[in-house]
Amino acid sequence: MSSDETPNVPTPRNSREAVREKAQQVHAQQSRARIMRRIIIGAVAVIAVGAIGTAVTLAVSAQVSKPQLMPSGMDGDGVVVTDITAAASSDETLATPDPDATDAGAEEAQPTPEPTASDRVDIHIYVDYLSPDAGEFERANARQLTNWISEGAVTVSYHPVALLTASSNGTKYSLRAAAAAACVATHSPDKFYAFNHDLLDDQPKVGSDGLSDVELADVAGAVGVDNGKAVRSCIENSDYVTWAKDATTRALDGPLAGSDDLVLTSAPMIVANGEAYVGALDDPAEFSQFVLTVASDAYYKTSPTPTPAPSSAPTETPAP
Secondary structure, three states: OHHHHOOHHHHHHHHHHHHHHHHHHHHHHHHHHHHHHHHHHHHHHHHHHHHHHHHHHHHHHHHHHHOOOOOOOOEOOOOEEOOOOOOOOOOOHHHOOOOEEOOOOOOOOOOOOOOOOHEEEEEEEEEEEHHHHHHHHHHHHHHHHHHHHOOOOOEEEEOOOOOOOOOOOOOOOOHHHHHHHHHHHHHHHHHHHHHHHHHHHHOOOOOOOOHHHHHHHHHHHOOOOOHHHHHHHHHHHHHHHHHHHHHHHHHHHHOOOOOOOOOOOOOOOOEEEEEOOOOOOOHHHHHHHHHHHHHHHHHHHHHHOOOOOOOOOOOOOOOO
C-alpha cells in the first residue's frame, strides 16, 4: 500500500490541542451563560425590590394623605338624644315594663325626677351593640328615658363603645356597629335614637358573626335616615372605625364624660351626674329610684341653706 493510501489520522499532539480548544470553547460558553444568569437574576432582584418599595411608598402615602375621619354631632364621644319623635320599628318594644308589685300587691308608680331646668340629671349610657346586658337595659328603660327627656327632667347621651370586638368570629361586629352609629349621628342625627334602639333591641348573639356592613346600612335605611346614600357609604366604607376604636380607648382610660374619676369597666355602664348605676339592669323601678336620688342630691347641693335670722325682740330677763 502506497503512502497516498494511508488514512488521515491526527497525531497525538494535534488531538490534544483539539480537545483543549474544544474544552476552552465549552468553558467560555459556560462562563458567558453564568454571567447572563447573574445579570438576569440581578435585574429581576432590582425590579422586585423597586416594586416592593413602590408599593410600600404608595401604601404609606395613601395612609398619610387620607385624614382620620371624625364624626360630627358628638359631645365627649357621645350623642345627646334630643329628638325622640322617631319611634323604633315596633311600638311593642318600647312598652313600659311593669314594675315589681309592692307587698300589698299594688303596682308602684314610677315617679319622674323634677330638678330645675338648669340642673337636669345628666345621664350617660355606654353601650356595646353586641352586649346582651346593654340590650336588656335598653328594652327595660327605653320608655322611661324617653318620657324623662320629653318632660325636660334629664339629658341622655349614648356612647357607642366596642368591648366585644373579639366575640364575633373575627368580623369585629362591636367595632363596626359603633362606627355605624357614628355614621348615623353625623349624617342623620334626628334618626340616631331609633337606629341605636333597634340595634340594641334586636341584637345578634355573642359569638355569632353579627350584622354585615350592608345589613347595618339596611337597618339605618329602615328607620328612615336622611341622606341615605351618605349613611350607607359611610357605613360600608368603615369611615369611623378608627374613631370607634379610639373612643373606646378613651373611655377605658377615663375619666368618663360627666364624671371626675370613673373609667369604663363594662357595657352597658350608666352614669348619672357622675355616679355609676350598680342596680339591676332590667328593673326600671330601681333605676328610676337611683335617678331620683341623684336629682335630689343635686338639688340640695345647689340650694342655699337658709340661715336663721336673729330675733329683733329683746330677750326678757326672768325676774328674780
